[in-house]
Amino acid sequence: MAKLTFPGGIQLNGEKQLTKDAPFINLFPEGELVFPLSQHIGEPAVPVVKEGDFVRMGQVIARADGRLSAPIHAPVSGQITAVEDRLTADGTQARSIVLENDGLYLEIPYPPNRHIYSLRREEILAGIRSAGITGLGGASLPSAVKIEEADPESVDFCIANCMESEPYLTAGYRRLVESPWKVINGLRIVLRMFPKARGVIALPSGYADCAAQLRELTAQMPHVQVRVLPDKYPQGAERQLIYAITGRTLNRTMLPHDIGCIVYNLDTLVAINQACITNEPLMTRTLTLSGRAAEAPGNYRVRLGMSCREFLEQAGGLKEGYTEEDVLFLDGGPMMGRPYASLDVPVTKLTRGLICIPRHELPSVRTSACIRCGRCAGVCPNRLTPFRLLRDLEKEKDDRFIAHGGLECSGCGACTYICPAGLSLSDRIDEYREQLLKDPEKTGDYARRYIRR
Ligand code: SF4
Ligand code: SF4
Known part of the structure; x- marks a missing residue:
């Protein structure tokens, strides 16, 4: 039974007003793009290109190595200049493919578009796998695995996670405003795999202005519901979301399908829709750039492989008076995001955002012994x-x-x-x-x- 919330949690100042009304802007990288071979939980992808090769946009440059691995595709056309170790966001070196963008964006030919109703199970799974889609909410599990591991007959809930409960992040909200059909259709594709399931689009009360439109668009879909949940952190966490929607509890030895649920982040659903309908692989991320040190906080469509430094520079850089030393750069929100080891690292499938927080705004923490306040x-x-x-x-x-x-x-x-x-x-x-x-x-x-x- 739906509880629509969960025990505990905290109210946060979301800081979403900084970027909520900023439509997506497409960024086009200049120069080199870098693709770490590990952008998912399984074995690193295996390069299928070498130095000197010319590649087109959409072409596979590294293949999956096993079922927990995922392929990587070129998001621009150009020449491979190296396969070598490069720095990643967490400060480690990782084997990476380096591609010099020729600025021409020459694309591979894609097969004709398909219709949702014509899609068969094998086509959906093959589409998700070959597009290199991994959990874009942070899980980084290849997205086909969730479907493959679940019993089609025992899943009764497919949940679109639109909660985005971390402060600052609003790219998910912009998705709901600008392209709600892509989220809905991604969910409908997943629902085709689970004949007994109902779909639930879950969004926070702060995004309630999107609910009316979503309800209107799904009015003729009796098996799809729109649920607005109270704004509370961490309502977007899988366990808390499942509990709020179904009343079922999950522990960390279990997977959602063990209790009849499949949960996909809304960005993942958009990527699934694209892979299965237009046959395009995952080549971009929609990311929020925010924080009071950023000159132009907003939402951006960023090609994978583009450096975070170029992302920041193309998006207006830092406000006058700030140097990089004055700023904490976070990959994701302030609750679970991680500081970037450097801005000279690429945007990957794992990137959650670029939040620029002035260091003088960080709370000065004085620690003392526990006072047993509970x-x-x-x-x-x-x-x-x-x-x-x-x-x-x-x-x-x-x-x-x-x-x-x-x-x-x-x-x-x-x-x-x-x-x-x-x-x-x-x-x-x-x-x-x-x-x-x-x-x-x-x-x-x-x-x-x-x-x-
Ligand atoms: S970090 Fe762990 S212990 Fe702390 S509130 Fe979250 S789940 Fe509970
Ligand atoms: S009980 Fe101790 S550790 Fe917990 S919030 Fe209070 S002071 Fe902090």
Whole structure:
């Protein structure tokens, strides 16, 4: 039964007014584009091009290596100039293909468009796989795997996750405003795989202005519902969303299809629609550039491989008076986003956004001992008691950490945000959890699920 919300969570200042009304602007990279071979959870893709090759836009430049891997396509035409190690957003070096854009955008020929009603199961799966689509909400799992692993008869909910509950990010909202049909059709394609499922388009109350249009567009689709959920962080997390829509609970040893659900982020659904209808692969990301240090906060359609520095420069750069040293650059929102190791890294399928926060705006955190106020437990969406987990990990009491549910932590950051003592609860619990998951003897099904990830 729909609860439309979940226990715990926090209200955040979304800062979405900075970019919500900014329509997408297409950016065209100049010079080189870089494609790390690992942009998904499985084995790195394998290059099928070499230095000196000419490639067209849409052409495969690296093939998938196994079912958890995904191919990579050229988003421009030009010449391959290297296959070498390059820096990525997390500061590590990764084998990458380097492509010099010739500015001509010469495209491969695509097969004729297809109609949703003519699509068969194998065609949909092949379309998603060959387009290189991975979970664009951050999961990075090749998107066909969710469908392949689920029993078509036992899935009764396919959910379009339009929550975008991180502050600053509004590219999902712009999708709903500018191309709602692409989201709806992506969901309809997924629904073709699950004959007993109903589709739910879930969006936050802050995006309620899109609900009327979505309802109108789906009025003749009795198996598709539009649900508006209260704005609360982390309502976009898979477990919290499933609970809000279905009342069902999921733990971290399970997958959504174990409880009859398939969840796709709205960007992923748009990519699925494109792959199955127009046969085009995943070549761009729609990203928000925001933060008070950015000259022109907005929403941008960015080709994969373009450097974040060029993205920022083409989008107006930093406001006058700011240098790069004055700014924290975040890949994604402030709750779960990660600082960019450098701006000289490419936009990839994993990129969540480019948020430029002036360092003087960052809260100065003074830490003290836990005062046992219990607020962290009150906001934990997974009903954990973070102060107790902190005590367990500080004493290296692995068994107690596990018994107190530490492996269920999703690293959402709500406990850190609320803690009056300024304790980095989320990071510390999440790091400890990741360490424990390397030991299947101790963590059983959790470790098996983690390794498969
Ligand atoms: S980071 Fe973990 S412990 Fe903290 S609120 Fe989120 S799920 Fe709970
Ligand atoms: S919110 Fe911070 S101070 Fe309060 S109980 Fe949790 S850890 Fe302790």
